[in-house]
Amino acid sequence: MADHVSGKRLQRAELARRTGCNLETIRYYEKTGMMPDPPRTASGYRVYDDAHISRLRFILRARELGFSIEQIRGLLDLVDGGTQTCAEVKERTEQHLADVRAKIADLKRIEKVLAATAAQCSGEDIPECPVLEALAS
Amino acid sequence: MADHVSGKRLQRAELARRTGCNLETIRYYEKTGMMPDPPRTASGYRVYDDAHISRLRFILRARELGFSIEQIRGLLDLVDGGTQTCAEVKERTEQHLADVRAKIADLKRIEKVLAATAAQCSGEDIPECPVLEALAS
DNA sequence: CCTTGAGTCTGTAGTTGCTACAGACCGTAG
DNA sequence: CTACGGTCTGTAGCAACTACAGACTCAAGG
DSSP states (O other): OOOOSSOOSBOHHHHHHHHTOOHHHHHHHHHTTSSOOOOBOTTSOBOBOHHHHHHHHHHHHHHHTTOOHHHHHHHHHHHHHSOOOHHHHHHHHHHHHHHHHHHHHHHHHHHHHHHHHHHTOOOSSOSOOHHHHHHHO | OOOOSSOOSBOHHHHHHHHTOOHHHHHHHHHTTSSOOOOBOTTSOBOBOHHHHHHHHHHHHHHHTTOOHHHHHHHHHHHHHSOOOHHHHHHHHHHHHHHHHHHHHHHHHHHHHHHHHHHTOOOSSOSOOHHHHHHHO
């Protein structure tokens, strides 16, 4: 398998290596239709090319940014349909941004409670514990 | 079922109502050993009392604060064992606090990227989209 | 007394987003 | 030619629930 130049016709492990994606996850994305079914060798091995790398990177990047599979599927539909408008994508992104901000707010609330509770702890070797009391109250 | 006074001998739906917990989740917590198997009536109906309410509230509160089931199981072991020390609980709480803060940091990074990307959008009805390009890059 | 409707019981399947097998192939280096 | 790795498939597992189906029980109304 001479691919000493730039990535053409690689197989699964190599695609995984280049994208940092788990081996099995690639198959999962194919099964769920986010990645296209790749062509196969005569013996059934998957063969990938640069387009697959790009699409997988797109998916992984979107996952990193916290988009759900369903949301990414939506983004990919826009891309694939070729009918995407900036307005549509912007709206989805901003919706997602709002979700992320809500999540941050939630976690900050939690942080505050945890910090306040932990601060009450003597840290000593005694059975009374304000954390447990706070949880039980 | 006279329980006009304070909660004694309630059944599942009532426990759910008082704690805000989903009906099925209670059964799940029992199955996974976080809640004790409650006594039953002759015909097999579960019967709960105030101790069950407290314990369920403890679990739900800890879940709200983002503790995993496994972590809560740990906290409950400390409580149940009676051997808990404030030092142990404090340490777990602070570990969890660190996790929460890491999560906040992650989300803030994501927020920044999303906000910057969305800001580039014209919001117009054209097919070029900086968000998709950012994801694809 | 009997029916009706609501509550409860059990086990099991679905959810999301993967991850990890088992057992059967394939392909290449020694 | 054989050994060792990679690949193939389908399926089961993870967290943490949630939602059934089908059987049972219980209290109230007629």
